[in-house]
Amino acid sequence: MAVMRGAIGPDIDLMCDINQHWSVNQAIEVETRIADDHLFWLEDPTAHDDFPGLARIADALTAPVAAGEYHYGIVPFRHMLEARAIDIVMIDLLRVGGITQWMKVAGMAEAFNLPVVSHLIPEIHVQLVAAIPNGLTVEYMPWSLRLFEEPPAMEAGQLAVPKKPGLGLAFDQAAIKRYQVG
Numbered sequence: 001m002a003v004m005r006g007a008i009g010p011d012i013d014l015m016c017d018i019n020q021h022w023s024v025n026q027a028i029e030v031e032t033r034i035a036d037d038h039l040f041w042l043e044d045p046t047a048h049d050d051f052p053g054l055a056r057i058a059d060a061l062t063a064p065v066a067a068g069e070y071h072y073g074i075v076p077f078r079h080m081l082e083a084r085a086i087d088i089v090m091i092d093l094l095r096v097g098g099i100t101q102w103m104k105v106a107g108m109a110e111a112f113n114l115p116v117v118s119h120l121i122p123e124i125h126v127q128l129v130a131a132i133p134n135g136l137t138v139e140y141m142p143w144s145l146r147l148f149e150e151p152p153a154m155e156a157g158q159l160a161v162p163k164k165p166g167l168g169l170a171f172d173q174a175a176i177k178r179y180q181v182g
Contacts, residue, residue: 001037031061051085106128
């Protein structure tokens with residue numbers, strides 16, 4: 001982490017995704033050693049459904065703990081929030097059950113005074129994160145941008161919210177045809 005922090009400098013947000021690979025004790029021990037690198041967040045440090053363990057980690061760390069992308073439906077989010085297990089709520093639009101469910105989870109996070117970030121699908125999440133008072137950032141992965149005629153543009157390091165009606169998206173039919181099966 002120190003090498004990465006040195007390479008990017010102090011003004012760029014540095015996040016670390018553990019993808020549920022550490023034990024509770026490992027997460028606490030490792031983050032203690034890298035605390036001086038000022039992580040913007042530590043993502044999914046341990047099993048996504050170990051709410052008591054996540055709460056222990058969140059209490060012990062200086063870096064905020066972000067999690068939630070692995071939850072299907074809204075009920076696990078309620079349990080995670082009630083356990084005070086995280087500092088940043090990460091919602092995956094597809095796993096949570098669509099826009100309505102996503103907005104419900106964002107509302108629950110707001111009730112706990114927690115910020116919300118997205119997981120993948122920036123083309124749609126840019127609209128959702130912009131629409132809530134506790135939206136923090138959109139996870140930007142450009143993998144699917146080529147599927148759209150006019151994907152959201154990056155302007156001065158920020159993903160611009162489309163101005164067109166609805167989600168502001170139209171599929172690029174030629175791109176869709178390239179991926180068509182059958």
